[in-house]
Amino acid sequence: MKKLLCSAALVTMMSTGAMAEKIGVSIVNFDNNFQTLLMHGMQDRAKEKGAGIQVEDAQNDVAKQLDQVKNFIASGVDAIIVTLVDTNASKTISEEAAKAGIPLVFVNLEPTDMANLPDKQVYVGSNEVESGTLEAFEVCKLLRAKGKSAGARAYIVMGSLVHQAALQRTKDVEQIFSTDMCNFIKIVDRQSSEWARDNAQNLMTNWLTADQAPDAVIANNDESAIGAILALKASGVDMKDVVVGGIDATQDGLQSMKAGDLSVTVFQNAKGQGGGGVDAALALAKGEKVDRVVYVPFELVTPANMADYLNKN
Numbered sequence: 001m002k003k004l005l006c007s008a009a010l011v012t013m014m015s016t017g018a019m020a021e022k023i024g025v026s027i028v029n030f031d032n033n034f035q036t037l038l039m040h041g042m043q044d045r046a047k048e049k050g051a052g053i054q055v056e057d058a059q060n061d062v063a064k065q066l067d068q069v070k071n072f073i074a075s076g077v078d079a080i081i082v083t084l085v086d087t088n089a090s091k092t093i094s095e096e097a098a099k100a101g102i103p104l105v106f107v108n109l110e111p112t113d114m115a116n117l118p119d120k121q122v123y124v125g126s127n128e129v130e131s132g133t134l135e136a137f138e139v140c141k142l143l144r145a146k147g148k149s150a151g152a153r154a155y156i157v158m159g160s161l162v163h164q165a166a167l168q169r170t171k172d173v174e175q176i177f178s179t180d181m182c183n184f185i186k187i188v189d190r191q192s193s194e195w196a197r198d199n200a201q202n203l204m205t206n207w208l209t210a211d212q213a214p215d216a217v218i219a220n221n222d223e224s225a226i227g228a229i230l231a232l233k234a235s236g237v238d239m240k241d242v243v244v245g246g247i248d249a250t251q252d253g254l255q256s257m258k259a260g261d262l263s264v265t266v267f268q269n270a271k272g273q274g275g276g277g278v279d280a281a282l283a284l285a286k287g288e289k290v291d292r293v294v295y296v297p298f299e300l301v302t303p304a305n306m307a308d309y310l311n312k313n
Helices: 002-019 033-049 062-075 087-100 128-145 164-176 197-210 222-234 251-258 270-285
Strands: 022-027 052-057 079-082 104-107 121-125 152-158 185-192 216-219 243-245 265-267 293-295 299-301
Touching (some): 022 033, 033 222, 087 121, 104 270, 128 216, 128 265, 152 164, 152 197, 164 185, 185 197, 197 222, 222 243
Parallel strands (some): 022 052, 079 104, 121 293, 152 216
C-alpha cells in the first residue's frame, strides 16, 4: 500500500511538472544593459509563476531571431516573448507564431504592424511619446535656468534606426524643441549610436573635433548619454556647462547623475515590462483575454528624486 501511495505521489508530481507552461524568449542582445534587465524581470516573474522559461540571445541578428522563434515553435512552447532586433521584422515573426497557433508577446520594442496583430498577440511596453517628451522638456527647463534662452546648441544621440523607440524618442525631442517655450534650442546634428556607450563616445568625440562643445546632449538611452559624457570629459569640458539627458534610469545612469554628470533621465520599468510580458504570455496560453497593448508608464528622474529609483532597474 505504501509503495502504491508513493507511486501515486510520483505520478502527481510528474503530471504537475508536465502541466507547467513553457515560454520561449528571444532577446535583442544580452550585451545591451536594458535588455538584460528585461530578461531578469522575465526570469523572476516566470519563477514566481512556476513557469518554465528558455531565453536566447539574438545577438542583434534578424535572421537568428527568426530561427529562434521557429525553434521555439518546433519545441512546442506554450507562448513566445520577443524583444525585436528590427521592429520592421515583426510581421514575419507574427506570421510564424500565428500559423503555429502559439501566443506571441512583443516586449519593450513596439512592432511596426501593431495595429494588425492577429489574435493571441499583444505588445507590452511603454508609450514612447512620453519618454522623449519628458526628457526634452526637462532639458529645455534646465537650459532656461542656465540663462540659455537666447540660443542653445544641442546634439541628439539616437538609438538604433531600425527601432521604433529611437525614432519616436527623437521625434518627441524635435517636437518639444519646436514649441514656443523651447524653440531657442537648435539641433546641430543627430546620429545613431546603436544604443551603445562606445559608439556614443566616438560620435561625441567626432562632434567635438569638428565643432565647439554643445549646450546640451539628448540621448535616446542612458548608455549613449554616458558615452557622450565620457567624450566631453575627455575633451576637458566642464559638465556644469552641458545639460545631458538620457532614458532608462539604469544603475549606471543614476550613478552618473549622482556624480553630477547626467542631468536628467526617464525611468523605464524593466521589471514591469519583463514581468508584464510573462503575465501576458501565461494568460494568453491559458486562453484568457489580454489587451492588445499594455503600457507601463515612464517616470521623470532628476537629482531631486533619483534616490527613489536607485534599486528599481
